[in-house]
Amino acid sequence: MRLMARIWPRIAVLAIAGGGLFTATASAHRFDVVGHVYVNDNTASGNTIVGFDRHADGTLTPLAGSPFTAGGAGTGAGIGSQGALQVSDDGRYLLAVDAGSNEISVLRIRHDGDLALRGVVPSGGIKPVSIAVNGDLVYVANAGDGASNYTGFRLHDGGALVPLAGSTVSLPDGSQPGDVLFNSTGSNLVGARVGTSLIDSFSVGRNGRLTAAAGSPFPAQGPGPFGSEFRPTNPAQLFVSNAHGGAGNGTVSAFAVGRDGALTSIGSSPFADFQTAPCWVEISHDGRYLFTVNTGSASISTYAITPRGALDLLGSTPLEGGTALGSEDARLAPDGRTLWIVDSKADAITGLSVRGATLLEFPDSPTALPLGAAPFGVVVN
Secondary structure, three states, X not given: OHHHHHHHHHHHOOEEOHHHOEEXXXXXXXXXXXXXXXXXXXXXXXXXXXXXXXXXXXXXXXOOOOOEEOOOOOOOOOOOOOOOEEEXXXXXXEEEEEOOOOEEEEEEEOOOOOEEEEEEEEXXXXXXXXXXXXXXXXXXXXXXXXXXXXXXXXXXXXXXXEEOOOOOEEOOOOOOEEEXXXXXXXXXXXXXXXXXXXXEEEEEOOOOOEEEOOOOOEEOXXXXXXXXXXXXXXXXXXXXXXXXXXXXXXXXXXXXXXXXXXXXXXXXOOEEOOOOOEEEEEEOOOOOXXXXXXXXXXXXXXXXXXXXXXXXEEEEEEOOOHHHOOEEEXXXXXXXXXXXXXXXXXXXXEEEEEEOOEEEEOOOOOEEOOOOOOOOOEEEO
């Protein structure tokens, strides 16, 4: 009851309009807007992206005109993945998967945070779930049997997303890739196969095409490798959560990544989480701390990262809404001071302040998303 008491007052301020869209009154404190938060609604009748003004006190207010039309279609049902929504490196464009129509949408981010659809293109496979961006190079993970793969694109001026010839790497049925990502230099790309507990690792050529490392795909160090993140301060260190170990048996793996993409274990990896279903991973911008969202335990674990990449578990922070939230994808704000988490079961988003390794949930969280959303993927600017 506590969760619903906190969410429903937010729903009351949203006027539900035809087609599942809502409008919002002007924010009473728009002058203190410090950025924006966007969530992929994954709505089936026509996918939308919900956008919020992000205020200095951690509160969110819907942007006028939100949710914004994405052009493709979602599935209308929960999809577990990391990176379903990404911002281009120059901050001008938002890229969203349309998992129900096998497409990728590109939207222009205007100066006031509003979104304008620029185009929709086929994803190159079935059921796109994750996007990786480095400069003008974009890769998409398609998770649907029959055309599961990683496929490359180039993002051109004006927001045109153009397929990269010869870039597709096919995956076996049942692979269920849950995340695809570049390191900070764009020299390596990895993808986690949740369904078969394998990790694909590649070097990236100047032409944007991928070369698999010798030994790829690599066995994961636990069942259900899921959320993945390269250390922002060291592009040769990769961290992957292992989500399917059972109650209290979650772990996070640490790998050294060679120039060719070869993965080698760091220290005593994998590192125990003592929580259930650690799925989504985010690392502080200074590279000191790793946060993993434990969906099955409704908590966030915090690790200190040593210079060599080993992990030291500092503790876990319970989320006040509990398992009713269905907490999933997470993203830090650019200044690293707030962390935002998509709540898939509650159709909401939770915000926390970040002070080093300390997390504190904002009093006004969670904030409701539009009716009919089946959200996954979040970005913060």
